[in-house]
Amino acid sequence: MSTESNKRSVVVGIFVLLGIIIFVAGVFVLGGQQKRFTKSFKLMAVFKDVGGLKVGNNVWFSGVKIGTVKRISFFGNAQVEVDMNIEESSKQYIRKDADATISSDGLIGNKIVVIAGGTTSHPQVEDGDRIKTSDALSSDQIMATLQENNNNLLRVTNDFKELVGNLKRGKGTVGAVLTDSMVAENFKKAMRNLELASNNTVKMTGSVSQFAARLNTKGTLAHELVTDTTVFRRLSRSAASLEGAAKSANSTVATLGQTSQNLNRASEKLNNTNSPLGVLLTDQETAANLRTTLKNLNQGSVLLNEDLKAAQSNFLLRGFFKKKAKAEEKKKADSTSAVQP
Incomplete structure (x- = not known):
């Protein structure tokens, strides 16, 4: 084998080794992001709508990524069950009353599952537990x-x-006030009148305060009327007396009215020519006849007195009148002796 071939083989081996190293590093990196090489446990949650959640999306707890979505499947009547792989280290913070919701990673990011930890009064979750869910917007x-x-x-x-x-x-109204000068002027006048009324109210309040101060001044009539019960009782008695006097005056006026009515009736009777008194008062001929009758009665009484005197002189009646005179004198003497001691 030549030296050139050995060099080529070494270069190829180096590149292959680098590729293997890069592949292994990528596997570890991706596995670390997907929590593939971290000890985990399983949690489940049932949602009405997952809103586009996919397998591999993240699971967050209090703003920290603690797992991924492992499986999405239909459950029951048009519901969706989501299986999640959760890090074992976060198990102690998640309680059985924890709540899961579907949210977004940012405004337009991927869908995520957000878990709220629950309360410490409940025990921590176990592997395979199903936690409750709530719908999110x-x-x-x-x-x-x-x-x-x-x-x-x-x-x-x-x-x-x-x-x-x-x-x-x-x-x-507001537009008229803003655009019509006359309305604006009337509004100003109304405000001035209100100011004057306010000033008058202040003056009146001061007068009322002064009057109240006078009422609180001892020795004045107003203070005595307000505070002294004796004066109040006297005034009450005086008012009662005045009321009684008014009632008496009313009854007197009523009596006078009845008397006036009676007098009117009597006057009507006297003026009535059909009654005897009316005839005597109004008929002149009857009055003349009455005078003549009275004159005749006077003359008759004079003649009767003369006849009585003549009868006393008569010898037949003289004894009777003498006995009568003696009886009267005896009666007078007896009464005189009874009066003397």
């Missing part, structure tokens, strides 16, 4: 929400644009 849902927000923002912008246009055209 997909990128489509996020985009739909953003689109809806954009539509709402566009409507708000259009409404604001229309509002500003109406204000510029002087529509509405």
Whole structure:
């Protein structure tokens, strides 16, 4: 074999050795990334939708890569079961109440499985455990929400644009205030009136404070009325007396009213020509007849007295009148002696 052939064989052997070394290094690197040469255990999770998750995608726990997705298969009624290889060293931090969700590695990166560790009140997971899952927002849902927000923002912008246009055209109260000088002047006058009213309110408040201070000053009538119960009771009694006097006055007025009514009725009767008193008061002929009758009665009484005197002088009746005079004198004497001691 020539020297040239030996050199060629050595070069080829070197390149082959380098290729083998590179291949082995690549296998170890890829195996390290896929956790192929790390002791691991199996966890399972059932999702309603994995959103494009693939075998070999990473599994994260608290922001640290702890495993990879080993297998994806359908489970039950339109569900997907995901088997994961998890590093044995992270087993002590993952609890049985841990929660798995589907997320993205960045905004548009590969899908990943994110595990939340759970609480220390639960034991740590075992090989082959199935942990619970929760649904996460997909990128489509996020985009739909953003689109809806954009539509709402566009409507708000259009409404604001229309509002500003109406204000510029002087529509509405605010637009009139901004564009009409007369309305603006009236608004200024209203503000000045409000300021005056505010000043008057302040003055009134000061007057009320002064009045309250006077009420708190001892010796004044207002203070006595507010604080002295004796004065209050006297005023109450006076008010009760005034009320009684008012009631008495009302009853007196009612009595006077009845008396006035009675007098009116009597006056009507006196003025009535059909009644005897009305005839006497109103009929002159009857009054003349009454005077004549009275005059005749007086003359008759005079004549009767004269006849009685003549009868006393008659000898037939003289004894009777003498006995009567003696009886009267005896009666007077008896009464006089009974009066004297």
